[in-house]
Amino acid sequence: MKKILIILLFVFNAAAYADYEAGMDYIVLEKPVQTVTGDKVEVRELFWYYCSHCYNLEPTLNAWLKKLPNNAEFIRQPAVLSDRWVEGAIFYYVLESLDLLDKLHGPLFNAIHNKNRNFNSEDEFVNWVANFGIDKDKVAKAFNSFGVKIKVNKSKLNTFKYKMKGVPVIVVNGKYWTDATRAGSHHEMLKVVDFLIKKESKVE
Numbered sequence: 001m002k003k004i005l006i007i008l009l010f011v012f013n014a015a016a017y018a019d020y021e022a023g024m025d026y027i028v029l030e031k032p033v034q035t036v037t038g039d040k041v042e043v044r045e046l047f048w049y050y051c052s053h054c055y056n057l058e059p060t061l062n063a064w065l066k067k068l069p070n071n072a073e074f075i076r077q078p079a080v081l082s083d084r085w086v087e088g089a090i091f092y093y094v095l096e097s098l099d100l101l102d103k104l105h106g107p108l109f110n111a112i113h114n115k116n117r118n119f120n121s122e123d124e125f126v127n128w129v130a131n132f133g134i135d136k137d138k139v140a141k142a143f144n145s146f147g148v149k150i151k152v153n154k155s156k157l158n159t160f161k162y163k164m165k166g167v168p169v170i171v172v173n174g175k176y177w178t179d180a181t182r183a184g185s186h187h188e189m190l191k192v193v194d195f196l197i198k199k200e201s202k203v204e
Helices: 002-016 052-065 082-099 100-115 124-131 136-143 146-161 184-201
Strands: 041-047 072-078 169-172 176-178
Touching: 002 072, 041 052, 041 184, 052 100, 052 184, 072 136, 072 146, 082 100, 082 124, 082 136, 082 146, 169 184, 176 184
Parallel strands: 041 072
Antiparallel strands: 041 169, 169 176
């Protein structure tokens, strides 16, 4: 009886994901990109703070992350597809360097998309962060730090390795990526990601 249940479960899971096809629902990278999560399956979101689709994905993505399997690890990466995307990457890495991502990642998205804050200057962004009780000089120092510049340049190089042309995109284990255009919706995109995580998971 137990054997039959296992077989039925396998058949059900296979059927649930049978419609996901490489080249249609997700892209297979010709040259895999090195991951940084060790034995865990790397799940990497490429986003841009000024992207309305990225902003709209946030609630769905955050709910989905609560059910991320233990053998997978989620990473955010600000994409840099052109020079005008650089500032968004700077914002992200400034918040990261100050250990403020948990506190201000969401509010920054909200400020841009709901409060029409364009952050056209360094001072505007620095002052915005300082309004949350953070020392203004520390924010300014982080904004111009060598460490942030290095991470932005690395993000720019890595963005092009994934061969994508827009965001949000989710890359699984440096081998595959999908987006809402290919999957059909944000919800379906995350179902494709679930499938790819299973695909990359080691079966004992």
